[in-house]
Amino acid sequence: MSGQILTGKEVATKIKQEVKIELEKIKEKGINPKLVAIQVGENSSSQVYLNAQKKNCQTMGILHEVKNLEPDISESELINFIEEMNKDKSVTGIILQLPLPQGMDVRKIQSRISPEKDVEGVNPANLGWIVYGRPLLAPCTALAVKELIYSTGVDLYGKEVVMVGHSDIVGKPVALLLVDKFATVCICHIGTSDKGMLEQHVKRAEILIVAVGKAHLIKGEWIKEGSIVIDVGINKLNDKIVGDVEFETAKEHAGWITPVPGGVGPITTAVLLRNTIIAAKLTSCL
Numbered sequence: 001m002s003g004q005i006l007t008g009k010e011v012a013t014k015i016k017q018e019v020k021i022e023l024e025k026i027k028e029k030g031i032n033p034k035l036v037a038i039q040v041g042e043n044s045s046s047q048v049y050l051n052a053q054k055k056n057c058q059t060m061g062i063l064h065e066v067k068n069l070e071p072d073i074s075e076s077e078l079i080n081f082i083e084e085m086n087k088d089k090s091v092t093g094i095i096l097q098l099p100l101p102q103g104m105d106v107r108k109i110q111s112r113i114s115p116e117k118d119v120e121g122v123n124p125a126n127l128g129w130i131v132y133g134r135p136l137l138a139p140c141t142a143l144a145v146k147e148l149i150y151s152t153g154v155d156l157y158g159k160e161v162v163m164v165g166h167s168d169i170v171g172k173p174v175a176l177l178l179v180d181k182f183a184t185v186c187i188c189h190i191g192t193s194d195k196g197m198l199e200q201h202v203k204r205a206e207i208l209i210v211a212v213g214k215a216h217l218i219k220g221e222w223i224k225e226g227s228i229v230i231d232v233g234i235n236k237l238n239d240k241i242v243g244d245v246e247f248e249t250a251k252e253h254a255g256w257i258t259p260v261p262g263g264v265g266p267i268t269t270a271v272l273l274r275n276t277i278i279a280a281k282l283t284s285c286l
């Protein structure tokens with residue numbers, strides 16, 4: 001058996017079409033969304049993300065501006081700058097580019113982004129709405145994972161879901177989003193691996209999501225026959241970009257599997273555009 005390859009393309013195109021329609025509607029009402037990305041110092045991986053944001057916004061007709069701040073800026077100066085962007089009525093969405101200089105309290109700074117302008121869903125208020133089962137501006141990658149699973153048409157009710165990785169912006173929100181659809185969700189992390197239990201959990205996953213950042217952590221033979229495998233990981237291995245799952249062997253067992261690159265990534269960017277529209281509506285009280 002060889003699984004269907006879940007490329008994000010189709011889902012991403014559908015989301016972008018919906019965004020285009022919504023954008024036209026809000027522009028008619030006089031709202032012109034503007035996304036501001038705050039970049040402290042320089043970072044090559046962050047630059048790739050910035051370029052992708054800019055290109056996608058331009059294609060869609062959304063204003064995008066990068067605010068470059070000096071690498072030696074203090075934490076309180078950065079917070080003051082974010083407050084300025086919060087107050088600026090022409091700014092409807094804010095992205096704080098990571099990584100920040102060493103020593104800065106990332107969570108504290110993210111918590112100062114106005115929840116209504118928080119297009120990446122990193123403010124604790126937005127994460128809290130997920131706990132309430134009423135996601136508003138949720139983290140883009142977590143939403144992208146949900147969209148990909150939905151695109152298979154598989155009913156989540158009672159399904160055995162294994163989420164490997166428990167980060168605040170991927171693992172934990174994904175788990176909560178799926179629990180709300182009455183899936184049975186197990187979250188694995190470093191403790192699971194250290195106890196030698198990862199294989200056992202993965203083997204019974206009807207839906208497996210992996211967001212760790214370790215090339216080929218998940219062996220292809222562990223994949224349950226006919227399962228859905230969503231690989232969020234992005235790793236460099238021998239000059240190639242690979243995921244956290246051994247793709248070639250895994251696809252022989254999975255029913256559906258995402259490639260890396262070209263699976264979760266394109267949907268994440270489309271969801272960012274959708275969140276930008278939601279934020280523009282929220283800041284304009286539509």
Ligand code: NAP
Nearest residue numbers: 141165166167170189190193211212213232233234265268
């Ligand atoms: P993160 O914050 O570093 O979290 C990684 C998670 O993996 C942590 O919960 C960590 O647990 C766990 N972990 C580490 N080693 C493990 C092991 N051996 N076994 C099981 N769990 C282990 O990373 P993230 O932000 O969630 O991102 C994860 C990956 O997804 C990265 O490769 C990133 O580049 C990629 N990513 C892709 C997209 C996209 O759009 N495609 C978006 C975001 C992220 P502990 O904290 O307990 O160590």
